[in-house]
Amino acid sequence: xxxxxxxxxxxxxxxxxxxxxxxxxxxxxxxxxxxxxxxxxxxxxxxxxxxxxxxxxxxxxxxxxxxxxxxxxxxxxxxxxxxxxxxxxxxxxxxxxxxxxxxxxxxxxxxxxxxxxxxxxxxxxxxxxxxxxxxxxxxxxxxxxxxxxxxxxxxxxxxxxxxxxxxxxxxxxxxxxxxxxxxxxxxxxxxxxxxxxxxxxxxxxxxxxxxxxxxxxxxxxxxxxxxxxxxxxxxxxxxxxxxxxxxxxxxxxxxxxxxxxxxxxxxxxxxxxxxxxxxxxxxxx
Amino acid sequence: xxxxxxxxxxxxxxxxxxxxxxxxxxxxxxxxxxxxxxxxxxxxxxxxxxxxxxxxxxxxxxxxxxxxxxxxxxxxxxxxxxxxxxxxxxxxxxxxxxxxxxxxxxxxxxxxxxxxxxxxxxxxxxxxxxxxxxxxxxxxxxxxxxxxxxxxxxxxxx
Numbered sequence: 001x002x003x004x005x006x007x008x009x010x011x012x013x014x015x016x017x018x019x020x021x022x023x024x025x026x027x028x029x030x031x032x033x034x035x036x037x038x039x040x041x042x043x044x045x046x047x048x049x050x051x052x053x054x055x056x057x058x059x060x061x062x063x064x065x066x067x068x069x070x071x072x073x074x075x076x077x078x079x080x081x082x083x084x085x086x087x088x089x090x091x092x093x094x095x096x097x098x099x100x101x102x103x104x105x106x107x108x109x110x111x112x113x114x115x116x117x118x119x120x121x122x123x124x125x126x127x128x129x130x131x132x133x134x135x136x137x138x139x140x141x142x143x144x145x146x147x148x149x150x151x152x153x154x155x156x157x158x159x160x161x162x163x164x165x166x167x168x169x170x171x172x173x174x175x176x177x178x179x180x181x182x183x184x185x186x187x188x189x190x191x192x193x194x195x196x197x198x199x200x201x202x203x204x205x206x207x208x209x210x211x212x213x214x215x216x217x218x219x220x221x222x223x224x225x226x227x228x229x230x231x232x233x234x235x236x237x238x239x240x241x242x243x244x245x246x247x248x249x250x251x252x253x254x255x256x257x258x259x260x261x262x263x264x265x266x267x268x269x270x271x272x273x274x275x276x277x278x279x280x281x282x283x284x285x
Numbered sequence: 286x287x288x289x290x291x292x293x294x295x296x297x298x299x300x301x302x303x304x305x306x307x308x309x310x311x312x313x314x315x316x317x318x319x320x321x322x323x324x325x326x327x328x329x330x331x332x333x334x335x336x337x338x339x340x341x342x343x344x345x346x347x348x349x350x351x352x353x354x355x356x357x358x359x360x361x362x363x364x365x366x367x368x369x370x371x372x373x374x375x376x377x378x379x380x381x382x383x384x385x386x387x388x389x390x391x392x393x394x395x396x397x398x399x400x401x402x403x404x405x406x407x408x409x410x411x412x413x414x415x416x417x418x419x420x421x422x423x424x425x426x427x428x429x430x431x432x433x434x435x436x437x438x439x440x441x442x443x
Binding site: 001002003005025027028029032033035036037045047049097098099100101103104185186 | 290306307308310329330331334337343344345346348349350351353354356397400401415416418419420
């Protein structure tokens with residue numbers, strides 16, 4: 001096994017293109033665990049730890065927050081610029097594993113692996129985030145909804161890597177909620193719900209809900225969300241949207257829960273997340 | 286035989302140099318090459334926390350860290366927590382509350398709890414629980430461990 005620690009992106013991408021069995025090493029929280037279990041045996045490891053400017057959160061044009069691929073969960077979980085609707089991502093990051101693993105794991109590594117039970121996918125889909133994919137020739141931006149394509153599958157082409165995640169501004173006064181049902185603290189989600197909500201004069205002006213852990217990719221129904229816009233907050237049937245999300249879900253039976261249990265719990269999780277969002281709006285007003 | 290990678294790092298305040306294969310974890314290096322067996326190999330998956338060591342001032346999983354990626358790192362293991370024969374504050378508190386049963390989780394608990402108190406010198410019991418939530422005690426003796434961290438935070442005068 002070869003080990004490389006390039007100091008710039010172009011060198012990392014060149015190494016990545018040179019060996020189809022090469023793997024990029026970010027925080028190691030998943031890749032090294034998989035290597036220890038002999039689930040992957042890369043012939044080349046390319047550490048991203050030596051590349052400057054790949055970690056950290058910066059504000060770019062239009063108030064968009066750019067989260068570098070090597071940004072640790074700890075940092076994302078504590079950056080208060082992720083406030084209002086964008087707090088969905090901060091809250092999701094704070095629910096990943098435990099403080100020690102949050103010191104290691106990175107947003108780029110996590111989403112490139114695309115575990116459907118992980119915390120970022122639903123949060124990023126809820127936020128209409130974009131993933132910056134760097135390739136040997138150019139960079140492109142992939143909407144989060146198109147990035148997660150299947151079980152552990154993403155829209156990344158061979159030779160591409162996650163360079164950053166872009167989080168657009170959310171509506172002033174909006175709130176974010178991230179609810180995660182798990183067996184024990186720090187476990188992967190049985191089901192997770194990422195939700196943001198905005199209102200004016202007690203009426204919903206915006207509602208975005210993504211559900212994680214319930215299929216190969218996060219679930220979202222923007223047209224159904226649209227139908228709920230304009231409803232009074234106290235007469236908005238979030239559980240109906242939850243039932244529709246459960247209807248389109250494709251959960252697995254696994255050690256954490258049965259598929260049937262997951263389908264049953266989705267509407268209740270959605271309703272619970274909505275109630276918390278309304279309460280949070282009330283606390284702000 | 287594959288070639289090794291020469292890595293210089295600092296372990297418990299001493300410069301060390303090792304030559305390792307690319308896939309050798311820091312845990313293997315500490316235990317097999319440097320004879321520092323305080324960090325334990327439990328799950329080797331990053332879940333149990335028994336291998337937790339401090340890397341550049343932050344607690345990390347030694348089993349998920351590749352030594353080849355640790356060039357120049359400053360590592361503190363449980364063997365480096367006591368100074369001049371004096372146990373650290375967490376170690377003393379664990380002894381006082383009788384929190385050590387089989388002891389397998391203890392070294393990782395100490396490293397995680399030391400980091401918790403550095404970041405939050407006066408944690409609540411709930412904050413202590415969250416802080417050590419990534420360290421599993423198979424004896425399930427959490428209560429006395431939480432008591433010990435609170436005792437250490439109170440300066441040993443709980």
